[in-house]
Amino acid sequence: MESRWYLFPGQTLENTKISERSHALHITQTEWGKITGHLDRNRLIQEAIDREATHKRYLDDGSKSMIKNWENSLENIRKRKEEERSRLIEQRKGDRMARFYELRREQERIRNEYVAKVKHDIYIDSGNARQLTGAYVEAEAMYERERQTELQKKIKQHEAQEEAKWAQKVKEGAEEEAKGKQEGAEKEKVRKAEFSKKLLDQIEENAREKAAEREKQIEKENIDLIKAQREQDCLKKLEILERKKKTENLKKERQKQIEDIRKRRIQAEQKQKELDEVIQIYKEAKFNIDCMKKAREKELRDQQVARRDAIAKKVMAIKESNEAAEEAAIKEAIAERDATEEAQRRAKQEKLEKMRKERLEDRQKFIEKEKHRQYEEDELKKWGMLNRYKVDEVMKKYDEQKKKAHWKKILAYRKTLLDQMAQNKAEIERLKKFDSRIEEPTEDAQFFEYADEVLELAQKGGFPTHPIERVILDYKKRFNLIPEQLIECEEYGTKKCKNNEKVSPVKELLKKSVKKQMCRCRCDSRTIKK
Structure with missing residues (x-):
């Protein structure tokens, strides 16, 4: 690699500049x-990464296309698990709904039963049913009254029988007592005679025994007197011996005391003599100690006087020799002090000058630093303003996207709720079709049903039923439930119809159900009044 300079046409080295x-x-x-490879290394690296990613994607697509029909592949297993999970969720949901509807039907049944029970309780405590209840209570009271009357009769009869038995027993006891008293009197007379005889014999025997005992007692007393005299003589002799012995002991004790007193006096004299000797020795020792003390004090005083004289001589000699040295030392110290003060003054002046320069430099640095800080703050404000604009723009876009996503979720949830509401409504309609409604019985049917129940209870308890039958008949008459033929029948009641058959209202009510309202009287229709 080399570099070269080129000239354009017409140029020479002499008439051209280097520039x-x-x-x-x-x-x-x-x-x-x-060079180009070094400059394009990032692009080449990215191309290599893209090629590797493309190769991996190709392998992944190939493996997916190869295993997409496999049953035991991870994707298919995951898909089956997801389907099974969805199926279980739907099944649980259906089971929950079924349990819910079953529970609702059960609660509805319980509620209906409770409502029916409450209505029944309210019905029997009000209106016409209350009269039936009162009639039942009246029948029960009549039954109880009859039972009580019978019980009272039985009690009175039993008491009369018991009184008769008691009177007979008292009479027999009185007769036996009179007979027993007579026999007892005879026995008592015989017993008293025997007792008197035995008592006389016992008195004579006691008298003889007392005389013998008295003689024995006299002899015993005489013997005791003789023994007592002898004992007194012995006691006197013993007292005399005791006195002699006591006198001898006293003499011995007196002699012993005298001897002890003499010994104690001798010991006291010896102690006093020894004490006098000790006192004399102490006096002599004290005198000797005082003499020695005075001699020692005199010796110490002499030594102290000699020491003071020697010190005074030395002080005078030192004082005379040190006066010149002190003057020279004072002058030297004054000179040193002046030099030191001058050096301190110069150092202080230099320090103040240095501090002034440093303060000026610090002030200049502070001004420059403040300018730089102000510049940085201005730049930061500019960048902050731009950043806020950008952030506001980005946040607006993000909020719009978030609102759209939220609205989509709301719509999806609304659709789900509407579907569920439609399903629930359809299920409720379906259940309403199959639910059986409880038909409210009519008032007459309810009354007659309760009347049958009360009659059955009265018959089971053995109570009289005519109060209940009277209430039923009054109800029929009041609400015009007895057929007109029955009311206008001349022979109805305790009389005979023309067909010679008796018809009793009570028996008729017992024969037929209270719910049936047709007359079963077989009287001739010609006997009915027009």
């Missing part, structure tokens, strides 16, 4: 290829 000449670079193809 007017053309300069060219000569390079070989190999070197040029190296």
Whole structure:
């Protein structure tokens, strides 16, 4: 590679400047290829990456096209799992809906039963049904009253029987008691005679025993007196011996005390003598110590006086020799102090000058720094303003995209809800078709049904039924439920019809159901009043 200068036609080296000449670079193809290859390395790297990506994409597409029909491929397995998951979700959803509708039907049934029960309870406590209930209570009360009356009769009868038995028993007891008293009196008389005899014998025996005991007691007392006299004599002798022994002991104790007193006196005299000797020795020792102390004090005073005289002589000699040296030292110290103060003044002046220069330099640097900072702040403000414009623009685009995506989700969710509402509505309509409605019974049918129930309860309990039958008949008459033929029949009741058959209202009510309202009287129609 080399560079050359070229001249245009008519130019020579003498009449042209270097700047007017053309300069060219000569390079070989190999070197040029190296330069261009170095400059295009990023493009070449990107092309290699693209080729590699294209090759991988080709291999991936080939593998996908090859395994797309395989049953055990990952994609197909994933797809089957997804389908199974969707199926299970739908199945669970259907099961939940089925359980929901089943639960709703069960709750509806329970509610209907509860409502029917409450209505029944309200019905039997109000209106005409209340009269039936009252009639049932009246029948029960009548039954209980009859039972109580029978019980009272039985109780009275039982009490009368018990009183008769008790009177008979008292009478028999009185007779037995009178007979027993007579026999007891005779036995008591015999027993008293025997007791008197035994008592006399016992008294005589006791008298003999007391006399014998009295004689024995006298003999015993005499013997005791003799023994007591002997014991007194012995006691007197013992007292005399005790007195003698006590006197001897006292004498011995007295002699012993006298001996002890004499010994203590001798010991006290010896102690006093020893104490006097010790006191004398102490006095002599104290006198000797005082003498030694005074001699030592005198010796110390003499030594102190001699030491003071020597010190005074030395001080006078030193004072005379040091006066000249002190004057020279003072002058030298004054000169050194002046030199030091001058050096300090110069150093202080230099320091102040240096500090002034440094303050000026710092001020200049601070001004330059503030200018640079202000410039940077202005640049940052410009870039911040541009950045805000860009951010606002980008955020507006992002918000618009977000709103569109949110609106799409809302529409999709709305569609899902509408579909679910339509399905629920269809399911409700379908259930309404199959749900059986509970038909409300009529008031008459309800009354007669309750009347049958009350009659059955009364018959089971053995209660009289005519109060209930009376209420039923009154209800029929009040609401005109008895057929006109039955009301206008001359022979209805306890009389005979022309066909010679009796028709009793109570028996007729018991024979037929209270729900049936047709007359079964077989009387001749000619007997009916017009």
